Amino acid sequence: MTGIDMSSALEPLVGKRTAAALESLDIATVGELVRHYPRRYVDRGKLTDIAGLEIGEQATLVAQVEKSALRDMRSRRGKLLSVVIRDEKGATIDCTFFNGHKVQHVIHPGVRAVFSGKVGVFNGKLQLTHPQFEPFDEADEIRPFLSVYPATGKITSQQVARCVRQVLDVLDDPTDPLPELVRGREKLTDLGRALRRIHVPESEADIHAARHRLVWDEAMGVQLALALRRQATATRPAAACPPVPGGLLDAFDAQLPFALTAGQHAVGAEIAADLAREHPMNRLVQGDVGAGKTVVALRAMLQVVDGGRQAALLAPTEVLAAQHARSLRTLLGPLGKAGELGGAEQATSVTLLTGSLGAKARRQALLDAQSGAAGIVVGTHALIQEHVGFADLGLVVVDEQHRFGVEQRDALRSRGELAPHMLVMTATPIPRTVAMTVYGDLEVSALRELPKGRSPIATTVVPLAEKPSWFERVWRRVHEEVAAGHQAYVVCPRVGGADTGADADLVDTEDPDIGADSDDGQAKRPPMAVLEVAPKLDDGPLHGLRIGVLHGKLPPDEKDAVMRAFERGELDVLVATTVIEVGVDVPNSTCMVILDADRFGLSQLHQLRGRVGRGSAPGVCLLVTDMPAATTARERLDAVAGTTDGFELARLDLELRREGDVLGALQSGRRSGLRLLSLLRHEEVISKAQVYAQHVVADDPGLRRHPGLAALVGETVGDEERAAYLDKV
Numbered sequence: 001m002t003g004i005d006m007s008s009a010l011e012p013l014v015g016k017r018t019a020a021a022l023e024s025l026d027i028a029t030v031g032e033l034v035r036h037y038p039r040r041y042v043d044r045g046k047l048t049d050i051a052g053l054e055i056g057e058q059a060t061l062v063a064q065v066e067k068s069a070l071r072d073m074r075s076r077r078g079k080l081l082s083v084v085i086r087d088e089k090g091a092t093i094d095c096t097f098f099n100g101h102k103v104q105h106v107i108h109p110g111v112r113a114v115f116s117g118k119v120g121v122f123n124g125k126l127q128l129t130h131p132q133f134e135p136f137d138e139a140d141e142i143r144p145f146l147s148v149y150p151a152t153g154k155i156t157s158q159q160v161a162r163c164v165r166q167v168l169d170v171l172d173d174p175t176d177p178l179p180e181l182v183r184g185r186e187k188l189t190d191l192g193r194a195l196r197r198i199h200v201p202e203s204e205a206d207i208h209a210a211r212h213r214l215v216w217d218e219a220m221g222v223q224l225a226l227a228l229r230r231q232a233t234a235t236r237p238a239a240a241c242p243p244v245p246g247g248l249l250d251a252f253d254a255q256l257p258f259a260l261t262a263g264q265h266a267v268g269a270e271i272a273a274d275l276a277r278e279h280p281m282n283r284l285v286q287g288d289v290g291a292g293k294t295v296v297a298l299r300a301m302l303q304v305v306d307g308g309r310q311a312a313l314l315a316p317t318e319v320l321a322a323q324h325a326r327s328l329r330t331l332l333g334p335l336g337k338a339g340e341l342g343g344a345e346q347a348t349s350v351t352l353l354t355g356s357l358g359a360k361a362r363r364q365a366l367l368d369a370q371s372g373a374a375g376i377v378v379g380t381h382a383l384i385q386e387h388v389g390f391a392d393l394g395l396v397v398v399d400e401q402h403r404f405g406v407e408q409r410d411a412l413r414s415r416g417e418l419a420p421h422m423l424v425m426t427a428t429p430i431p432r433t434v435a436m437t438v439y440g441d442l443e444v445s446a447l448r449e450l451p452k453g454r455s456p457i458a459t460t461v462v463p464l465a466e467k468p469s470w471f472e473r474v475w476r477r478v479h480e481e482v483a484a485g486h487q488a489y490v491v492c493p494r495v496g497g498a499d500t501g502a503d504a505d506l507v508d509t510e511d512p513d514i515g516a517d518s519d520d521g522q523a524k525r526p527p528m529a530v531l532e533v534a535p536k537l538d539d540g541p542l543h544g545l546r547i548g549v550l551h552g553k554l555p556p557d558e559k560d561a562v563m564r565a566f567e568r569g570e571l572d573v574l575v576a577t578t579v580i581e582v583g584v585d586v587p588n589s590t591c592m593v594i595l596d597a598d599r600f601g602l603s604q605l606h607q608l609r610g611r612v613g614r615g616s617a618p619g620v621c622l623l624v625t626d627m628p629a630a631t632t633a634r635e636r637l638d639a640v641a642g643t644t645d646g647f648e649l650a651r652l653d654l655e656l657r658r659e660g661d662v663l664g665a666l667q668s669g670r671r672s673g674l675r676l677l678s679l680l681r682h683e684e685v686i687s688k689a690q691v692y693a694q695h696v697v698a699d700d701p702g703l704r705r706h707p708g709l710a711a712l713v714g715e716t717v718g719d720e721e722r723a724a725y726l727d728k729v
């Protein structure tokens, strides 16, 4: 026993200067250091000799820097560092580094390092271009694997490795948080051993076993946090709203002009049962664009109104809120006209509440919500969250969940004494692992079929790099659609306008994909902008058509006016940003042209094209890009054109996106406790951990008999959240 455990401070062990440098990695305790895992390993058994290198090979070798020289770059600003390295057998090869200024301090003659990169040819000689390199310690000579750590400018991988070994030498084996039962059944290495092995492995098998075990820790941490969160919300009291025979919902069903799909029936039944309980419903309904989620939501709202309570529908934008209010009123007909001429006897009323209402209208809307006169209130997230008092809010419906995180959901839940039921609707298909993590606090239902009579959407990539003449055909196609009595969208990634720089414009969307540089490394012109494209189309290829413009910077009433004009068919073409991405429903529009389509995320393109083909005429979506063939950007577009399966695209999207962004939504804490867990690779672990976590929490709701697990939850989601779940029990 050395008395050194995971919570010990590092400074006494590694010294003041090193401790300060480790702070730059957010590492202050022994536990944080040993949880700072190697990013990769260099397998000494797989090192190559310089003499044996071949063109095109991916090589890893140990060599010493012999010469280095800084040179100007020919076509760009900046300096190249030219280096000659020599291996133990005396053979040499040239290396070139592009960021010469930065690396010259590390790569100077005499330094031994591991170099890895692709072997190419330059001026008839073999060379490594911009290889990765890791300086090399004498102490590393004897070990079969070199551990390479994420480092900063203040501390190198080598120094981190040294500290870790120093600490592991004196660390008492930590108490294993995972119950024996789990470790035994899943054949998991114990924690102490896993930590040693992940830092100082003897074999590849060691690395695998250690990682697998540590992934389990993270998966259990996440699943326990979610199980606790579910427990905390599910035990709150809520107003039970059982179905009322002969009520408003029955009257509504009787007047519906179409038959519900099997999915709408099934999900509707689940929701009806949830609403009848005395604890809040927490349900997510996922259904592809056009699957008919609005009717499902409205039926839930009517059941709650039948129970004498109010329902709120929250939309992400004002345009969408206004449209929802209109379509709810249309669907309800006389049943939505309480107190109006022609209103049915049991009618309720739909109140729209947005920032663009005039002061008087807004006061009235607030009053109606407060007095209970409004059975259904539709508005934007922000407005309803902040300003509205309800007489008796029984249900909150959140539309288009993908802009709405776990924390916002919590904020909505913690209103009065009785928690409102919550129904979340999203068109973004959710891969299973995401459902089990980011949405793990919700029950998930899916609407898998579209209502009958939907037309297919044909998606085509228009590759301007190879087929510039297709551009003209794009606009001819728009003319044809309009001539046939239909309407079209032209979508641009950017708003544009004189006073804003390219980047500032991208705020029209919250999607991090937009405007991100592609991995193809091409210098790009600024993306197409609505305000520039619209006049050009008007003067040029779309001359004579009635063109409207819609984007996030328009004043709300103007947005609404444009949307209505388009809905009424007074405009032929709508040039817009992604404001139309969610929910806009104009069945007469059959054609969508997406300019600079490579700038959008996969799921987003799928959402966008869901705006056409909503009526009986077939829809067409043209993805215009000037990215060259065989680039990742083009492959992504081909994927969108190749499938209409939103689930498949969502999975691909997840692969291409930084997973951290997805998992980050789980955490409010300062730093992520998730280092190894991958939503793509660890589906099996995640789903098993979910089952174990549910058992543990059901059996020991306060985790009092499982202090190790309670600590694990803190490590994963932060101590604040842990306290929020556990201290209440």
Ligand code: ADP
Binding pocket: 258, 259, 260, 261, 264, 287, 288, 289, 290, 291, 292, 293, 294, 295, 427, 451, 452, 583, 585
């Ligand atoms: P989303 O799931 O994308 O929100 P909506 O709720 O806007 O889809 O529905 C799209 C269209 O389909 C609407 O015009 C709606 O009235 C219609 N619709 C919904 N359910 C059915 C059904 N069962 N049969 C026919 N049309 C339906």
Ligand code: MG
Binding pocket: 293, 294, 399, 583
């Ligand atoms: Mg919708």
